[in-house]
Amino acid sequence: MQTSQPNQPVLLEYIQRGDKISCNEQQYKAAIATREFLLGPSDPATAKCYNGLGDLYIKLGRLEEAEEYLSRALQVRSSGPLFDAAVTRDNLGCIYEMKGDIQKAREMRITDEHVICGLYECASQRLYRLNEISRCSKCKCIFYCSAQCQRNDWPRHKAYCKSTGVI
Ligand SMILES: [Zn+2]
Numbered sequence: 301m302q303t304s305q306p307n308q309p310v311l312l313e314y315i316q317r318g319d320k321i322s323c324n325e326q327q328y329k330a331a332i333a334t335r336e337f338l339l340g341p342s343d344p345a346t347a348k349c350y351n352g353l354g355d356l357y358i359k360l361g362r363l364e365e366a367e368e369y370l371s372r373a374l375q376v377r378s379s380g381p382l383f384d385a386a387v388t389r390d391n392l393g394c395i396y397e398m399k400g401d402i403q404k405a406r407e408m409r410i411t412d413e414h415v416i417c418g419l420y421e422c423a424s425q426r427l428y429r430l431n432e433i434s435r436c437s438k439c440k441c442i443f444y445c446s447a448q449c450q451r452n453d454w455p456r457h458k459a460y461c462k463s464t465g466v467i
């Protein structure tokens with residue numbers, strides 16, 4: 301009987317696939333299974349895939365699944381680089397916005413005083429301290445690095461933006 305050895309190049313390809321933005325659900329699931337097997341669920345590379353799949357589920361409107369995978373990602377990322385943690389918290393913030401819980405969205409985003417720009421496509425790709433970035437003046441749950449980013453996000457955010465009385 302032939303013993304089956306893991307095929308390293310194929311496994312690596314699966315791993316790298318999870319980094320691509322255009323992954324579909326099945327590709328993420330395959331990448332996650334491979335990373336969990338080879339690296340474990342607490343590895344940053346596995347967390348990157350959890351985040352990616354969670355992000356995809358947001359776009360598909362599957363919020364419960366999105367929250368599950370993003371929570372897994374945050375568990376790993378909250379003890380890693382601040383930027384990665386802020387990206388995942390911003391994604392979770394989006395879910396709470398969509399669920400109508402502005403308060404929770406704000407608390408999630410400001411957990412460790414570092415946030416990213418709330419415009420998904422923002423090119424700045426950097427971390428901001430709360431005192432160096434502006435926030436939506438009405439709901440105060442989302443942050444923008446420029447007036448342009450706020451304008452560009454408004455068609456999405458306006459559906460969820462509401463005042464909660466927080467100053
Ligand atoms: Zn921005």
Ligand SMILES: [Zn+2]
Pocket residue numbers: 436437438439440441442457460461462
């Ligand atoms: Zn707002």
